[in-house]
Amino acid sequence: MEHLKVGEVISKRRKELGLTQNQLAQSVDISFQAVSKWENNVAKPDIEMLPKLAAILHTTVDALLGYKSAATDYDRRYNIKDYYWGLVPNSICYEFMKILPPIRPYRVLDIGCGEGKDAIFLAKCGYEVSAFDISAQGIEKAKRLAEYNKVEVNFFKADIFDYCPDRNYDIIFSSGVIHILPQAMRKEFCDNYKSHTEDKGINVLNVFVQKPFIAPAPDSTKDEDKYPWRSGELFGYYHDWLLHTCREEIFDCGSGGTPHKHCMDSMIAQRIKDG
Secondary structure (H helix, E strand, O other): OOOOOOHHHHHHHHHHHOOOHHHHHHOOOOOHHHHHHHHHHOOOHHHHHHHHHHHHHOOOOOHOOOOOOOOHHHHHHHOOOOOOOOOOOOOOOOOOOOOOOOOOEEEEEOOOOOHHHHHHHHHHHEEEEEEEEEHHHHHHHHHHHHHHHHOOOEEEEOOOOOOOOOEEEEEEEOOOOHOOHHHHHHHHHHHHHHEEEEEEEEEEEEOOOOOOOOOOOOOOOOOOOOOOOOOOHHHOOOOOOEEEEEEEEEEOOOHHOOOOEEEEEEEEEOOOOOO
């Protein structure tokens, strides 16, 4: 079944709760005309408004966006004795360490940390790391791994669609996660994390991109493939930052136990304030 658009979900939930457009508008402190535009799919709510809007409509951000939460699927993946993604840190960690080496405890935020292998590696290197994931199972395994490695990491459960940082970071890192973002949310997402990055700080992101000659990964979900990214799209959101790395590569992957290939765009961008 095709997913409903955001405006259709808002309209459906509003009517089920017996709210008028004006009542909903007053609850989120906007005009009723804005609600009307949402429901007619002329405009979309800002990303920062989604958690409040979901609470008022007694639903979730995932449901507002028209698809099921990924938490259940990732809990299933991580409900094994071994570590689903392995324990070897992402090679891009070594790359950005050349730009901001841990000569002091730079603050790191790991978005969608999974079972914690990269966050724990960075903590062992001397960074001050916070990390979140939607999967409770992943977070529990990450905490156990941190305890085993005798490092402190601030692991917490959060949804990429709900969470907004309450502080600035020197390094914002995310690997293999943001491909789930719908097209309409990508610029707002990047702008949000750019605004929570310290001067001279960096954003380190990668995203799967679709190629017609590469089959979908056997462990991918329907929702993960619903919003394809195009080659170079990620780099465009950081056109006003210093790009240290922007590359595209095809690589072999064995996640889930079945060999397959991915195409990925990777970026390391640094914030340089004017003057």
